[in-house]
Amino acid sequence: MKQDGKEQKKQGRSGKKLQLYKPRKKKSVEEDAAIQYLQAQYDKINPAEIKSFKDFPLSQKTLKGLRENNYVTPTEIQRQAIGYALQGKDILGAAKTGSGKTLAFLIPILENLFCKKWTRLDGVGALVISPTRELAYQIYEALRKVGHLHDFSAGLIIGGQNLKFERKRMDQINILICTPGRLLQHMDENPLFDCSHLQILVLDEADRCLDMGFETTMNAIIENLPSERQTLLFSATQTKSVKDLARLSLSFPTYIAPHEQAETVTPELLQQSYIICEIDEKIGILWSFIKNHLKQKVIVFMATCKQVKYTYELFCKLRPGISLLALYGTLHQEKRERIYNEFCRKSNVVLFATDLASRGLDFPRVNWVIQMDCPEDVETYIHRAGRTARGFTGKGEGLLMLLPHEEKLVEDLQKSKIPINKIQVDPSKVVAPQRKIESLLSDSTELKQSAQRAFVSYLKSVFLMKNKEIFNVQLLDTDAYARSLGLIVPPYIKFLKKYQYAQKRQSEENENSDAIEKLKAKTMSDEGSDQSEAEEEPAVELEKKLKKKKKKESLIKFDFHNDADSDEEDFLQVKRVDVDPGDEPLEEVQTSSKKKAKPLTKAAVAKKLLKKKIKVNTTVKFTEEGEAMEDEKRDVKSELAKQFVNENVGGIDIEKAKEVLQEEDKFDKIRFREKVKAKHKEQKRKLKNKKKEEEGEKDDFGSQSESDGPDLSWLPDPDKVYGKKDGSDESGGSEEGSGPEASDHEDNESAGSGDESDVDQKFHRPSKRKLVESRGIPQASVTPRKLKKVQDVAASLSVSEAEALAMQLLQAKR
Numbered sequence: 001m002k003q004d005g006k007e008q009k010k011q012g013r014s015g016k017k018l019q020l021y022k023p024r025k026k027k028s029v030e031e032d033a034a035i036q037y038l039q040a041q042y043d044k045i046n047p048a049e050i051k052s053f054k055d056f057p058l059s060q061k062t063l064k065g066l067r068e069n070n071y072v073t074p075t076e077i078q079r080q081a082i083g084y085a086l087q088g089k090d091i092l093g094a095a096k097t098g099s100g101k102t103l104a105f106l107i108p109i110l111e112n113l114f115c116k117k118w119t120r121l122d123g124v125g126a127l128v129i130s131p132t133r134e135l136a137y138q139i140y141e142a143l144r145k146v147g148h149l150h151d152f153s154a155g156l157i158i159g160g161q162n163l164k165f166e167r168k169r170m171d172q173i174n175i176l177i178c179t180p181g182r183l184l185q186h187m188d189e190n191p192l193f194d195c196s197h198l199q200i201l202v203l204d205e206a207d208r209c210l211d212m213g214f215e216t217t218m219n220a221i222i223e224n225l226p227s228e229r230q231t232l233l234f235s236a237t238q239t240k241s242v243k244d245l246a247r248l249s250l251s252f253p254t255y256i257a258p259h260e261q262a263e264t265v266t267p268e269l270l271q272q273s274y275i276i277c278e279i280d281e282k283i284g285i286l287w288s289f290i291k292n293h294l295k296q297k298v299i300v301f302m303a304t305c306k307q308v309k310y311t312y313e314l315f316c317k318l319r320p321g322i323s324l325l326a327l328y329g330t331l332h333q334e335k336r337e338r339i340y341n342e343f344c345r346k347s348n349v350v351l352f353a354t355d356l357a358s359r360g361l362d363f364p365r366v367n368w369v370i371q372m373d374c375p376e377d378v379e380t381y382i383h384r385a386g387r388t389a390r391g392f393t394g395k396g397e398g399l400l401m402l403l404p405h406e407e408k409l410v411e412d413l414q415k416s417k418i419p420i421n422k423i424q425v426d427p428s429k430v431v432a433p434q435r436k437i438e439s440l441l442s443d444s445t446e447l448k449q450s451a452q453r454a455f456v457s458y459l460k461s462v463f464l465m466k467n468k469e470i471f472n473v474q475l476l477d478t479d480a481y482a483r484s485l486g487l488i489v490p491p492y493i494k495f496l497k498k499y500q501y502a503q504k505r506q507s508e509e510n511e512n513s514d515a516i517e518k519l520k521a522k523t524m525s526d527e528g529s530d531q532s533e534a535e536e537e538p539a540v541e542l543e544k545k546l547k548k549k550k551k552k553e554s555l556i557k558f559d560f561h562n563d564a565d566s567d568e569e570d571f572l573q574v575k576r577v578d579v580d581p582g583d584e585p586l587e588e589v590q591t592s593s594k595k596k597a598k599p600l601t602k603a604a605v606a607k608k609l610l611k612k613k614i615k616v617n618t619t620v621k622f623t624e625e626g627e628a629m630e631d632e633k634r635d636v637k638s639e640l641a642k643q644f645v646n647e648n649v650g651g652i653d654i655e656k657a658k659e660v661l662q663e664e665d666k667f668d669k670i671r672f673r674e675k676v677k678a679k680h681k682e683q684k685r686k687l688k689n690k691k692k693e694e695e696g697e698k699d700d701f702g703s704q705s706e707s708d709g710p711d712l713s714w715l716p717d718p719d720k721v722y723g724k725k726d727g728s729d730e731s732g733g734s735e736e737g738s739g740p741e742a743s744d745h746e747d748n749e750s751a752g753s754g755d756e757s758d759v760d761q762k763f764h765r766p767s768k769r770k771l772v773e774s775r776g777i778p779q780a781s782v783t784p785r786k787l788k789k790v791q792d793v794a795a796s797l798s799v800s801e802a803e804a805l806a807m808q809l810l811q812a813k814r
């Protein structure tokens with residue numbers, strides 16, 4: 001059927017072809033004859049009889065191409081697979097790494113298209129899909145070398161290249177080598193892309209192409225391909241999954257695994273060993289290894305791009321004395337190609353790489369493969385290790401670094417027929433450039449950030465691994481790992497904290513549900529006896545409470561969009577899950593979201609204080625106007641203390657501090673004495689005021705101030721006029737006149753004197769001293785203001801009035 005469709009197509013275009021191309025009648029007759037002969041031989045192929053490529057019924061162009069590249073004797077997989085492939089069978093090919101699987105599918109492709117007289121105008125006849133760009137490039141190069149004598153056009157369609165350029169040429173390509181993503185892009189977007197006449201589909205590293213990572217892409221690609229085609233699957237770790245094979249709709253595939261009965265699944269000349277070390281020893285061991293293998297070609301595999309990037313940057317700065325290269329997925333395509341070619345070319349070089357370089361890449365003469373981080377599974381180990389000891393005679397060594405709890409992997413390796421031996425590291429030969437790394441990091445923020453990223457990405461990769469028996473992030477000494485990378489302060493591992501928190505919650509929930517179960521069980525067992533309803537309540541109640549708690553918790557779930565590894569800031573979003581909004585108040589959510597706000601650490605507080613230049617443990621008092629008052633106690637007075645404060649040196653000099661305190665003590669004593677004096681003065685003043693007040697209350701004239709009321713100092717001194725009554729009057733001063741007796745008399749007087757008594761009460765009673773002064777003391781000694789008052793009052797009263805007033809006063813006194 002395939003053949004028929006092809007023939008029809010060719011006939012339909014034949015007229016056009018003759019006009020465009022030179023007639024090649026003679027040549028085509030010869031070719032037809034050759035093709036017929038070859039095709040007739042296909043059924044007779046016996047792999048056991050094949051000694052060289054010549055023994056296969058191959059076209060002269062292919063044989064010449066092989067010869068030119070020194071391919072004379074086919075490898076085991078080539079011997080067994082090529083015959084079946086030429087017969088048009090679907091193949092599942094599994095063979096050790098470096099055993100020549102590439103030629104095992106390239107030769108059948110060339111022969112298939114040759115026999116079908118495929119031309120440029122026939123479009124895509126063969127499709128080879130590879131999981132990585134580098135591998136696709138390598139296959140393309142191998143095809144160009146072996147198939148250059150054929151007239152087919154070949155194209156490499158991988159990501160990171162010029163899409164427009166590829167688009168225009170897609171309709172002219174006969175053999176297409178591609179990666180899944182880019183192929184699907186052309187299938188979806190490029191109207192010129194047509195693979196409806198595809199003859200052969202090849203999946204190199206088939207198990208990888210069909211695994212979870214490429215599942216949807218591959219499914220979409222397969223849907224676009226004609227179902228009538230030959231399919232060849234090759235890998236060192238071939239899939240036998242019925243599901244995978246069903247996806248590809250293989251028709252009775254032939255399983256070819258020449259090494260299935262072999263003692264080992266890895267190349268015979270590959271010497272494999274492993275060491276057990278602590279996580280913080282890895283960098284030192286790697287550094288020492290490189291320093292001891294300066295004349296070798298080494299590949300170092302790590303778990304993540306960020307680790308590769310950091311180790312490369314760090315080791316470049318440490319200058320080990322050998323070329324260093326790094327190959328990982330996030331590099332620009334051009335750079336990836338340059339590094340790939342450079343590593344192929346050089347002989348004394350170290351390549352740090354991710355698993356991007358673990359499959360299929362055929363770097364020549366690699367001496368060592370170091371697996372610095374535990375491989376995900378046995379398959380990954382096989383592919384990584386297989387980058388050395390390739391081809392017929394290739395030798396090589398592999399070293400696997402494992403953490404103590406990762407040693408379980410060795411059992412799996414040995415079960416999978418991988419001969420691996422444990423070796424010990426000679427500690428005397430391990431020199432970790434720890435100090436140098438730390439100083440490099442302190443000098444370069446970029447390098448430090450790179451280290452932080454490497455740290456987090458490694459932990460995350462461990463966390464995401466499926467095999468939890470081997471990969472357990474909880475068992476890692478993260479602080480030690482951070483230190484080994486040169487990070488004195490280990491970065492915050494957000495995703496891990498989140499996970500630990502979730503786990504804690506889970507265990508709490510489990511405990512609670514256990515408690516419920518126990519209570520329920522108890523209730524059930526007691527049911528036979530006299531069990532009241534009230535006694536059943538605890539289990540039910542507890543369950544209800546837990547349900548309520550769960551509901552509350554579901555309200556306050558947060559969605560951390562950007563995870564630990566992301567360099568962006570946190571973005572918190574409240575996510576309400578399966579909750580009836582009527583059940584719980586909104587406040588609940590809000591308060592909880594506040595609680596979830598970033599915790600204020602002591603370090604953060606200290607930073608804030610430093611930034612705002614706030615002195616801790618100090619009290620600042622403010623006036624009512626809001627002005628800061630100086631704290632006298634904290635003011636230093638002595639010169640020595642001032643000097644001490646200004647020096648502001650870290651640490652405490654006890655002796656000097658003592659001297660300063662003694663000096664300050666003197667000033668403190670003076671200050672204290674002054675304070676006591678002031679206090680006494682104040683007390684005296686208060687007492688005086690109090691007395692004055694009391695006096696004022698009892699005073700007939702209602703005023704204590706000498707200046708306030710009318711001054712009657714001009715009146716004659718009653719003592720002088722009437723003689724002294726007793727000695728106490730004089731000694732008591734002005735206050736003596738306001739005794740209890742006087743007040744009694746005043747009361748009586750006021751009762752009988754009518755208006756006059758009212759007038760009396762308005763005037764201040766002058767002190768005896770003033771009365772004396774107004775008479776005897778020269779006027780110059782009286783203050784001008786008082787003098788004026790005296791004059792004013794004197795002027796306002798007539799002599800008789802004044803005398804009457806004086807008499808009244810004297811009577812009252814008596």
Ligand SMILES: Nc1ncnc2c1ncn2[C@@H]1O[C@H](COP(=O)(O)OP(=O)(O)OP(=O)(O)O)[C@@H](O)[C@H]1O
Nearest residue numbers: 071073074075097098099100101102236360362391
């Ligand atoms: N018949 C041969 N004679 C000599 N050298 C060969 C032959 N076939 C392949 N080689 C060489 O062996 C090396 C490994 O071949 P190839 O890359 O095809 O191995 P592979 O089985 O695909 O390995 P992997 O599983 O790692 O992809 C290549 O350098 C290739 O040139």
